[in-house]
Each structure stands twice: as C-alpha cells, then as structure tokens.
Amino acid sequence: MKSAVETLNPTRVRLTVEVPFEELKDSLDAAYKKINQQVTVKGFRKGKIPARVIDQRFGRGAVLEEAVNDALPKFYTEAVNEAEVNVLGQPEVDITELKDGELLAFTAEVDVRPAIEIPDYSGIEVEVDAIEVTDEDVEKSVEQLRERFASTSKVERAAAEGDVVTLDLTAKVDGEVLPDGVADGVSYTIGSGELLDGIDAAVTGLEAGGEATFTSQLKGGSAAGKDAEVTVKVTEVAARELPELDDEFAQMASEFDTLDELKADSRKRLENMKQFDQATQAQERVLEKFLELAEIPVPEKLLEDEVNTRKHNLEHHQLGQMGLSLEKYLELQGKTVEEFEAETKEQAVKGIKTQFLLDELVSKEKLNVEQDELTEHLFRRAASSGMSPDQFAQAVVQGGQVPMLVGEVARGKALAVVVEAAKVVDTNGEVVDLSDDEDEVEAAAETVEAVTGEAEVAEEK
Known part of the structure; x- marks a missing residue:
C-alpha cells in the first residue's frame, strides 16, 4: 500500500x-x-x-x-x-x-488536531477577590442555622411577614384551570420568595379562610412562562418562633458547647468556602489568559458538532426537565435566537480550544494520571450524577468512557501547572498561594469541565 x-x-x-x-x-x-x-x-x-x-x-x-x-x-x-x-x-x-x-x-x-505551540505562561498575572469574612457574614450564617430550628404555633390573626401559612392554590390561563394548576395544603413562609411573584402581597393580611386572586408569571409546569390568574386560600396561619441565641442553642444545633465556639466554626467554614471560590476564580482567569496567548485554529466540522451537542443537551435535557421549550427559555432570558447562537458558538470555541491547549500541555509535560486521582474524580462525578460510585464506575466502563475521565483529570493537572506558574494577587494586593491546596487538581478539573462542557473532542482512527 x-x-x-x-x-x-x-x-x-x-x-x-x-x-x-x-x-x-x-x-x-x-x-x-x-x-x-x-x-x-x-x-x-x-x-x-x-x-x-x-x-x-x-x-x-x-x-x-x-x-x-x-x-x-x-x-x-x-x-x-x-x-x-x-x-x-x-x-x-x-x-x-x-x-x-x-x-x-x-x-x-x-x-x-492542529499543531499547537505552547506559549510561555510564566508571566501570567491575574487578580482575584480577597478572602474577607465579616462579623455580618457570621451573624447571617448563624441566623440561617437558627431559622432551621424555628418552631411554629397556630395563631388566630391576620398573616404577616415571617408567618408560615397553609394554602390552597388554583392557577388559570385564559380562564381555564391548568391540568397541573391545583395544589392543596401548600406550606409557605411569607417573605421567602420561594413560590410565586405576587403571593406575599396577596396573602399578607388574610386570616384563615381568607382568599385573594393575583396575576403571576408561572416559573414551571405545563404553562411555564405564561401569565396566570392565581386564586389562593389561606387555611391556616402559624407564627414562627426562633430559639434564643445562647449556649443552649449552640448545644442543640451543633457539637459545640458555647455560642462563641459555634460562631468561630461558622467563620472558619465561610473562610474555607471563600477560599474555594477564590481558587476557582484564579483558575478561570488564568485559563482565560493562557488561551489568549495561544494560536489555536478550530476545525469547522468539529465546531459545528460541538455547537449542536450543546444545543441538544440544553433543549432536551436541562430545559426538558424544567418543562421549558427553547423559545420560552430565550424569552425568559431576554435573548434573541441570534444572540443565543452566537453565545453558544463562543462557548463551543472556547471549550475546543481549552481541550486542544491543555491536551498539548499534558503531552509536553508528560503528565500522568495516578489511580488515586482517577478514583477521587470518579467519586466526585458519581456524586454530581446522583449515582453511587459503583453504579457510576460500571456505567463508565460499559460506555467506554474511562479515557474521557482520564482526560478530564489530565487537563486538570495541566491547568494546575499553569496556575502554579502564574502570579495571583487579591484585590488587597496580597499574593495568593494556591500550591498548598490538596484538592487543586480536582478543582482545576472541575473548572475545565465547566468550560469544555459534556462533549469530548473525539479522536478516531
């Protein structure tokens, strides 16, 4: 031949x-x-x-x-x-x-795959938010915990903000009751904003047995996005009683003996959360700079396939679970079809370029994925999918997706290499050191996944 x-x-x-x-x-x-x-x-x-x-x-x-x-x-x-x-x-x-x-x-x-020259990334500099936990942040965290331990007692008076009301709801569109527009015995805390726009004003001031009608745009269901005429009947009003903020509350709500210890723990947890957010922000911004430095052509057919995959996943999986059509989704987002197409294409281009560039760095630096790194990644992916690790691992093996998981971890390691070489400072001008983060590779893999999406750039021979 x-x-x-x-x-x-x-x-x-x-x-x-x-x-x-x-x-x-x-x-x-x-x-x-x-x-x-x-x-x-x-x-x-x-x-x-x-x-x-x-x-x-x-x-x-x-x-x-x-x-x-x-x-x-x-x-x-x-x-x-x-x-x-x-x-x-x-x-x-x-x-x-x-x-x-x-x-x-x-x-x-x-x-x-295009031939890519890895640019010099040692000079990358990015700024991230400083880690600042205020007393107000701690108080808010403790207050949220206090809310979880609130008790309720039935009262014979008009409903007010903060009360828990039991409601019967009926929603009509164009004068017709929706198939899924009737709900009885719904528990709702006035002021929580967790149900329908306009419901707080409608039920405030009503006693048990009182009714009100208001118009609201439905957030889900068979008529998602449409304006509905909602009739609400209050069947019970209950006042919420919050426990006193003292050492006794700390002992009831946590493993700590004093309220001061509980607050100190809350501060530490908030600092850890902000530290994780800061690391993610650094990875995202370093990746942006890294991509800007490289010349990466994108194959037209591959781009077309990636755009179609992203649109399919959005329309048939994410929106399908919410009962929304693409047209209604764009209407709610305030976007035109042209804006959506351009945005999806931009995301697809970024995802493909990210895979190409990081894969090239994996090859250049000879980065290998260890078994414990793959196992940790598998556990996290299993948790996010709602499956047990064993079920997820079995599905991955049967679907021939092990190389895909290995690729995700390898790209995370490549991004971690670039982040470690970059200069990261916070808004206070302090240098941020991310090299001691034990979960740096896994966090970087998560960042890369968010950019590249579900589709993989598949090599076929």
Whole structure:
C-alpha cells in the first residue's frame, strides 16, 4: 500500500491511498462467503456456491463493492498511522479508482488536531477577590442555622411577614384551570420568595379562610412562562418562633458547647468556602489568559458538532426537565435566537480550544494520571450524577468512557501547572498561594469541565 498526506489547512488533511489488488484478497474471500450465506442457487447447497457462479448470477461488481467496504477502514487506519496525524471524527472517503485485478485508489479528507505551540505562561498575572469574612457574614450564617430550628404555633390573626401559612392554590390561563394548576395544603413562609411573584402581597393580611386572586408569571409546569390568574386560600396561619441565641442553642444545633465556639466554626467554614471560590476564580482567569496567548485554529466540522451537542443537551435535557421549550427559555432570558447562537458558538470555541491547549500541555509535560486521582474524580462525578460510585464506575466502563475521565483529570493537572506558574494577587494586593491546596487538581478539573462542557473532542482512527 502507498499513501501520501496533503495538508489542506491547519485543521484538515487529505490522504491519498493506493492499494495493490492482491491486498484485497482477504476482503474478497469474506465478500464471497457473506454472499454465499445470503443467497440460494438451484443445484448448489447453501454456502457452497462457487465464486464464478456468484459472479455470473449477481455480478462481480456486487462482490467488489462488498470487499471494498470491508477493506477501507483497515487501509484508512494504516494510512493515518503512516502519516502520523491525529484525526478527529469520521473521514469523507472518495474512491477514485477501482481496477479489478489491478488497483484500488481512494482519498480521505478528515479533520486533524492542529499543531499547537505552547506559549510561555510564566508571566501570567491575574487578580482575584480577597478572602474577607465579616462579623455580618457570621451573624447571617448563624441566623440561617437558627431559622432551621424555628418552631411554629397556630395563631388566630391576620398573616404577616415571617408567618408560615397553609394554602390552597388554583392557577388559570385564559380562564381555564391548568391540568397541573391545583395544589392543596401548600406550606409557605411569607417573605421567602420561594413560590410565586405576587403571593406575599396577596396573602399578607388574610386570616384563615381568607382568599385573594393575583396575576403571576408561572416559573414551571405545563404553562411555564405564561401569565396566570392565581386564586389562593389561606387555611391556616402559624407564627414562627426562633430559639434564643445562647449556649443552649449552640448545644442543640451543633457539637459545640458555647455560642462563641459555634460562631468561630461558622467563620472558619465561610473562610474555607471563600477560599474555594477564590481558587476557582484564579483558575478561570488564568485559563482565560493562557488561551489568549495561544494560536489555536478550530476545525469547522468539529465546531459545528460541538455547537449542536450543546444545543441538544440544553433543549432536551436541562430545559426538558424544567418543562421549558427553547423559545420560552430565550424569552425568559431576554435573548434573541441570534444572540443565543452566537453565545453558544463562543462557548463551543472556547471549550475546543481549552481541550486542544491543555491536551498539548499534558503531552509536553508528560503528565500522568495516578489511580488515586482517577478514583477521587470518579467519586466526585458519581456524586454530581446522583449515582453511587459503583453504579457510576460500571456505567463508565460499559460506555467506554474511562479515557474521557482520564482526560478530564489530565487537563486538570495541566491547568494546575499553569496556575502554579502564574502570579495571583487579591484585590488587597496580597499574593495568593494556591500550591498548598490538596484538592487543586480536582478543582482545576472541575473548572475545565465547566468550560469544555459534556462533549469530548473525539479522536478516531
């Protein structure tokens, strides 16, 4: 077999392949065998029809077509390996010559990973938010805990902010009660903003047995996004009673003996949360700078596929679970179709470039993924999917997705390398050191996932 490669542009090549006819022998034998099992000829037992009879009855062309279809993937793979190109997706194959007994020639155009030069990232500098936990932050955290331990008692008076009311609700659109527009015995805390816009004003001042009607835009269900006429009836009013903020509360709500100890723990937890947010912010901003430094062409077909995948996932998974159409989603977001298309394309380009650049850095730095790193990543992915680690691992293996998980961790390690080399300062001018963060790689993998999305840049040979 002879092959040659022609670079059409930085992300696409054309392979030209010539195969001596004798190399088709195995595929020709397989073609005759397959046809033998599919047809019957009077005077011959099934599977025992001579090749010359098959040629006479069904045509040599049918045999050649079957043989070529069988042989092409093997010869294409050999040509790809010989050319040492990293192909992406499926090729467009064109058979240019087929001479029986002499020659098979074909071309294959396919997208390839572009050659990328890793830019010098040692000079990257970014600014992140400073870690500041105020007394007000601590008080708010303790107050939220206090809210969780609140008790309620039924009262015979008009409902006021902070009260817990039991409600019966009926929603109509265009005068018709919605199929999913009736709910009885709904518990709601006035002022929480957790139900419908306008409900607080409607129920405030009502006693048990009181009714009110108001208009509100529905957030979910069969008529999500539409204005509905909502009738609400208060069946019970209960006052919320908060426990006293003292040592006794600390002992009831936590493992601490004093309120001061509880507050100190709350401050520490808030600092840890802000530290994680700061690290994520640093990773995102360093990645942005890293991408800006590199020249990364994007294959058109790959970009088209990635855009379609992102749109499909949004429309059929995320929005589908919310009962929203894409049109209604865009209306709620205040975006035009053109703005949505442009935004999705921009995100897809960034995701592809991120994978290309970090994969190249993984290769250059020879970054390997250890078993414990992969296991930790698997556990986190399992938790976010709602599956047990065993179930998730089984699904990953059965779906052939182990290389995908390895790639995610490897890219996280690559980003961590860049972040460690960068200068990160907070808004107070203090240098932020992220090198001691034990979860740095996993956090970086999470950051990369958020950028690249669910679709993987698949290499096929």
